[in-house]
């Protein structure tokens with residue numbers, strides 16, 4: 001059994017993959033390949049897999065394939081493709097390629113894991129997220145403000161039709177996400193699943209930006225100053241998962257809550273206040 005996952009733009013995905021490998025331990029040896037671009041990466045990867053007679057694939061997809069939700073919580077049957085960003089579209093295109101491949105050649109089996117919003121760090125404090133330059137995502141931004149590396153968090157949009165006007169997301173601890181990969185791998189290895197199947201990996205709970213700010217302040221004991229800003233183009237108001245399919249079919253459930261997500265992020269950030277580059281000096 002070989003697991004090859006495709007890592008693209010988000011370092012947090014990379015953190016999840018390394019944690020998955022750690023969880024699986026020495027019993028399996030996986031060639032783990034990373035590509036910069038979904039579409040090019042997919043074609044190179046599929047060719048290489050065919051040459052080596054490897055026809056089982058776990059793909060790192062994203063909840064962004066759903067675009068603006070037509071209903072909540074999002075099930076895997078929610079329509080995909082009306083994405084609000086090029087990143088989401090590239091995840092969608094890759095899923096379509098994999099669906100066609102599995103339908104046209106029955107040697108192929110693919111599980112697509114639709115990540116909601118991965119956050120957190122390994123509890124050792126040794127594996128965490130260190131974005132290049134200014135973080136795009138909420139959690140690393142909050143933690144860099146808490147550690148004093150950035151002065152203030154910009155809260156993008158306070159007029160969404162949500163509980164407090166700020167965007168709501170389903171944040172998932174990267175170790176839970178990693179365990180989702182292990183379960184997917186077990187499932188493919190068992191031969192019980194054929195063709196293409198997508199699974200949501202989320203907790204099912206939605207937290208607003210301000211709830212995340214407050215939870216982080218509590219976990220770290222630090223202030224997280226913020227200022228209200230206009231909406232960020234391409235952002236949706238609210239997104240959270242129905243992860244029933246993963247529970248029933250993969251026997252996977254997210255176990256870590258928001259407190260642990262914030263505490264582990266803070267543990268890593270405190271140990272690496274200036275990220276990895278500085279700690280290597």
Ligand SMILES: CC(=O)N[C@H]1[C@@H](OP(=O)(O)OP(=O)(O)OC[C@H]2O[C@@H](n3ccc(=O)[nH]c3=O)[C@H](O)[C@@H]2O)O[C@H](CO)[C@@H](O)[C@@H]1O
Nearest residue numbers: 062064087117118136137138141154155156167209234235
């Ligand atoms: C538009 C965009 O980049 N979308 C990506 C983003 O999703 P997504 O936008 O959901 O995730 P973010 O962490 O960037 O944002 C979460 C929430 O925090 C808000 N926010 C974010 C940063 C900030 O400095 N201030 C702030 O208020 C956002 O408006 C949003 O409401 O990360 C996901 C990975 O986790 C990717 O799959 C998405 O493609």
